[in-house]
Amino acid sequence: MNTIGQSLNLTIFGESHGPVIGCVIDGLPAGESVDTEFIEKQMKRRAPGRFPWETARKEEDQFEILSGVLNGRTEGTPLAAVIFNRGQHSKDYDKTRFIMRPGHADYTGNIKYGGWEDSRGGGHFSGRLTAPLVFAGALAQSILAKQGIHISAHILQVGSVLDTSYDPMGMDPSVWNKLREKDFPVLSDEAGQAMKDAIAQAKRKKDSLGGAVECMAEGVPAGWGSPFFDSLESSLAHMMFSIPAVKGISFGDGFDFASMRGKDAMDPLAYQDGRVVTEANHNGGINGGISNGMPILFRTAFKPVASIGMPQQTIDISEHKNTVLTLEGRHDPCIVPRAAVVVETAAAFVLLDAALERKRDRL
Amino acid sequence: MNTIGQSLNLTIFGESHGPVIGCVIDGLPAGESVDTEFIEKQMKRRAPGRFPWETARKEEDQFEILSGVLNGRTEGTPLAAVIFNRGQHSKDYDKTRFIMRPGHADYTGNIKYGGWEDSRGGGHFSGRLTAPLVFAGALAQSILAKQGIHISAHILQVGSVLDTSYDPMGMDPSVWNKLREKDFPVLSDEAGQAMKDAIAQAKRKKDSLGGAVECMAEGVPAGWGSPFFDSLESSLAHMMFSIPAVKGISFGDGFDFASMRGKDAMDPLAYQDGRVVTEANHNGGINGGISNGMPILFRTAFKPVASIGMPQQTIDISEHKNTVLTLEGRHDPCIVPRAAVVVETAAAFVLLDAALERKRDRL
């Protein structure tokens, strides 16, 4: 179903070429201020058209709040918001209607919905559906920030270029604030330039690139999450795999754990200035599915954009035959630069939900 | 909450040192035969005590079905089952009650439950809680097998030793059948021996090892899953992160995608003998969150066992002071060999749920 969350529910609706895309957020606590400026800023970071290698299509991504907010504060009732779709060239898609793009959801969507779905521009599967997700997540992020919880993400990898990793023990506020202001959120600007070059090169070759995003949440108190079946890892992973093109997630040392020895993977506990801390953070701030008070740290892997300019073998379902598809138009060679803010805000949504869930632990 | 699933619900209960651990499975279709022999076999593969490096504790893991089954068939009503806890030495844990084991859920559980939880043997956080999960999953697995859907897992990695990867395009039935009969489920027995040696060596050093499990589901038809927010990847990941020590999951090429180019990551579509297939399977059988009819393929990373014999810095919460903990008794140096069947059966549960969810797509 198109709803996620336990105490805080997000429902997403809309198709790429329909009149709007939008969302309903239910379960927001009443009286929280809605920082529209911050939300707009985050949405702009997701919107296409900022980079030279990007598609010409210009999505405005201006949201309109339809309910649940009065005088700039949440009412506690469901917040519905829409983003109007403008400037779609639906005709571009007409000729490819029955030609399934490999690596996309064209074929699987066709099977699931029996061909009744609007497949133009990817329809309900479009990456554009991440716009309402960023809207909801940015709102959650601004509410958490007032509680001293800060979530930020950077581009960890694009193709073979790697950015510096986050310090697992924590991050200077000046760093996360700067990341959000950067047009290309990396810790090492040198790596960032190399990534940009790699993307531009991929574009010239009509090819695309995959990558990875690393996300950190600081200030989450110990005690959020559950052992079964709503571990923080389960909840964050459930959300992250809703972002198109995400094919992997790992927490703390993640897949590196596989080749590690126990003694090198330890997070010793200690009292420090009256607080409990761990002296390392291999576990990415989560033990037994529950936050331990240290920074929460995870990585998501993105596959290369499936729309490439080279001819591709595929099927034409109207004639039940094999065919060759050569996509025209301009396509993003890499969506990772725009994905960092999606990961960051989506994580914020999950964490605000966990904060509310935590309220129920005591009567 | 301790329940997972959409159409098929699994609720797990029990603590390591309580009278029983168990589960309730709700939403099972009526009239399915319950293959107790197969379930027992799978549960034995999870039970400790089979390997020379394992702990002395012998868990019988005999389940008793309390409801929902009549004359060997599901009734359609909730199936409750319990596994009796026997031979726990609760006294062993008394002295460590207030000393939090690093890398475990002792501290986070204490914060969440306010110290009211039974922490003996890990309590509700114990790896032993995977026994009812294997019970439920093995039942699902046997039901799916009758539909031609076969799920199997092998040890992909232990420390620095790697097993051969699955062929992403599919697997010979003789292979998966053999895996389930092996005491150490690997594709390459040579790699298996090297893994065993590495584990024995870690044990001698009072250390532990991490690893990875690779899982494949063959025969899943196209059309299962959803784009938002219950993609097959979301559902499988949600489940996998409920298995203690899992810290990463990836589908298809997973984190390798990050460094790949689009043209090398393509899964061209083709009609082949009247069926739609992909000619490669980088995506692990899932596009847009929905199965495409090809084998579903994913990997899970396990962190090294946190209980090691070396002295560890930690805290004593009864006296609010730092202390050093040296765990006595024998502890598994690596849980990955026993984890393969947990991954495999847990995946089966998620897939049977997806099969039932799929029924609702049409009136």
Next chain:
Amino acid sequence: MNTIGQSLNLTIFGESHGPVIGCVIDGLPAGESVDTEFIEKQMKRRAPGRFPWETARKEEDQFEILSGVLNGRTEGTPLAAVIFNRGQHSKDYDKTRFIMRPGHADYTGNIKYGGWEDSRGGGHFSGRLTAPLVFAGALAQSILAKQGIHISAHILQVGSVLDTSYDPMGMDPSVWNKLREKDFPVLSDEAGQAMKDAIAQAKRKKDSLGGAVECMAEGVPAGWGSPFFDSLESSLAHMMFSIPAVKGISFGDGFDFASMRGKDAMDPLAYQDGRVVTEANHNGGINGGISNGMPILFRTAFKPVASIGMPQQTIDISEHKNTVLTLEGRHDPCIVPRAAVVVETAAAFVLLDAALERKRDRL
């Protein structure tokens, strides 16, 4: 939370004086035609301004579908729809903002939402929120009609005037079709006239009247529903108590059962023309929470409209003092005539959900 349903989810959002009210329907099967003409007709039956005794405010109740429908067919993706709010006179409510109207949700909403809620016109509690409910329900009703399932409701009671009861054994199609065409849906037009007179009289006295609606669903096959905890009665009641002013629901003989003897309450079973029928229908078509193939029959009680023209004792929360409120403006003396279509469509929504749930009973 503001979502209802198992396989079919309805989320309602909006406030009486916000820009829109609306809903998202998730889980609709793909390929169902959307009978907008029928939906509009049903929505007009709910809209105010049709009767001489009604308020002057004219609500257009024109809906706009934002997603999930392509070429007049459901896509299987979430259907979002909005109804624009027009002509609200928010100023009328300014002076009463802190004066809690007795019998309304002003005070309870203020406590729940901490005063952050938009209370103008009842805000999110407004009876106007039944408009998206009728939208969703009318769509469900038209889908069920194509399956041979027909749902209709009539005004059973207004004040002391009673309409004829439905024949519990079933209803002539000509009857239900006529009911939907009537401006005042009653089986006996004589009773209808007496009801109208009673309402007009109540209005003259600045008073209001309660009433009851009776609903019947014909053609529901045996086997829908569950014993625990989603009996058809539970699901229908859950929905009905979401309709403002509903204070009671009963199935079949309902509260009359309390004074009955077993022998007079029997529904003998019989084969009749190859079908199983009951020879009476005291149980209203439901046994053990599951439909038995006979007409489903239930009644809902509505309390008198709380907004009356007489002075009422109440509180002013801005000054923490008792006060007297005399409501100005015109208020409906009885909402039951408009409520019949709300009951009928809301029941349709629940039954379409049950139809989809039923699909999961077999693999």
Next chain:
Amino acid sequence: MNTIGQSLNLTIFGESHGPVIGCVIDGLPAGESVDTEFIEKQMKRRAPGRFPWETARKEEDQFEILSGVLNGRTEGTPLAAVIFNRGQHSKDYDKTRFIMRPGHADYTGNIKYGGWEDSRGGGHFSGRLTAPLVFAGALAQSILAKQGIHISAHILQVGSVLDTSYDPMGMDPSVWNKLREKDFPVLSDEAGQAMKDAIAQAKRKKDSLGGAVECMAEGVPAGWGSPFFDSLESSLAHMMFSIPAVKGISFGDGFDFASMRGKDAMDPLAYQDGRVVTEANHNGGINGGISNGMPILFRTAFKPVASIGMPQQTIDISEHKNTVLTLEGRHDPCIVPRAAVVVETAAAFVLLDAALERKRDRL
């Protein structure tokens, strides 16, 4: 599905003639003391065999807690409990296996579960399944009592005999305490005696009687519940219709509202000793689906027991023919005296859930 609740989940399992019936309660706050004595007392009030007119079968209804409780306190982890089935005479049911008892769930269960269900003694549909419900509810009731919230129920009606109604404005603690001690919970012992006589007479005639139970919850603070779709009325009704034989529920003046005028149905608000009260309680303590701080008051109607000693027309599904069934053995002529405690405890479960839900209204 067999689970109910939002923040607090109850899953019920078992069949009348299986080894056990039981439940899992998930979401209990940690550290609450488990008053086993009170729970046992409440369960005894539900158990059969206390009245001269009851069946000979003696159900012990002794529960065993399997998890989630340590040293008499909830751990916060799932609480599983079972009640062993003893002394069932399954053979009694063999001959009637294919003969559907009218008014029971035999036929509808057979359709739903395809004949795979255990129908002996009503199987999963048995009234005996209310035992785990009383267990869970009595635990909730004792937790709420410590918060000053008291829930009690009395027999309002048996056949044509009516007990005094509760004072809608509230109840003396000495009254509710006495009700729980009475073997026959009525406010007027005279009415109670007349009810007993009516039941004994019905029994002599091999007939049965319906009735009604009235329930009151005192001390519930204002602010619990929601407008859509989880109004307190919706949640309580959802639960009540899970109790076998319940066919109606009403809140406050309920169906009497239908014939009332607005001026007679008013609950004026007032400050009284610094608290907000209503000066009447026609609404039964709920406005807009949310508690208003006044006593919550509702009534449930029970149909007469369907098992009567007279010959009944019905069907034999093994031979697809009509037949006559004459039930042998002793059957309860009226279950209302035992149902009062079921209503009372089930209501407590819903209210504890609402208490936990209320925690999420603020961050």
